[in-house]
Amino acid sequence: MTVECDTCDVGAAVFVPPVVVETHDIGTNPDAVQRFTFTRMQRIVRGFCPLCSGPFDREVLGPMGESDNQRVAIAHTCEECGYVVKTTAVVLLTDHPAVVSMLDDAGIDYRDIAFWRRPQGVEYREQLPSEEPLRLRLSPVSRTSVSHS
Numbered sequence: 001m002t003v004e005c006d007t008c009d010v011g012a013a014v015f016v017p018p019v020v021v022e023t024h025d026i027g028t029n030p031d032a033v034q035r036f037t038f039t040r041m042q043r044i045v046r047g048f049c050p051l052c053s054g055p056f057d058r059e060v061l062g063p064m065g066e067s068d069n070q071r072v073a074i075a076h077t078c079e080e081c082g083y084v085v086k087t088t089a090v091v092l093l094t095d096h097p098a099v100v101s102m103l104d105d106a107g108i109d110y111r112d113i114a115f116w117r118r119p120q121g122v123e124y125r126e127q128l129p130s131e132e133p134l135r136l137r138l139s140p141v142s143r144t145s146v147s148h149s
Contacts, residue, residue, distance in 0.1 A: 044087070045091060045095070051078065051083045052083070055078070056078055056079070057078075058076050060089075061086070071089070072136065074087050074091070089128070092136070093138070126138060
């Protein structure tokens with residue numbers, strides 16, 4: 001299934017089992033897809049393959065484009081079954097305590113963020129200062145840079 005944000009250029013191809021689509025009215029309840037995808041991404045971020053529960057190996061693929069809201073691509077490959085998931089690096093930070101706190105201060109519940117939709121008013125640039133160890137810097141677009149380590 002491909003889902004796209006209705007207010008920006010973000011989109012994602014996501015695997016959604018037929019039972020999720022069949023048992024939820026996706027047209028009137030699109031949050032069912034978001035909740036399913038969020039739960040699946042939590043497993044991936046924590047290093048578990050959503051297919052076989054094997055461990056993931058992560059590889060930085062590099063920047064995705066040259067725009068102001070540039071993203072850094074990460075490939076997660078299951079060491080057991082070979083399943084590959086590609087995400088942006090920011091997905092790895094979504095439930096980091098500092099990020100959760102920052103979003104909460106802005107009135108945003110991180111659990112409600114769909115991976116194909118940026119929260120309203122949240123624009124950032126991902127920068128990769130180091131791959132070993134992996135470090136990611138998020139900087140607000142058109143604002144003063146803020147970094148967390």
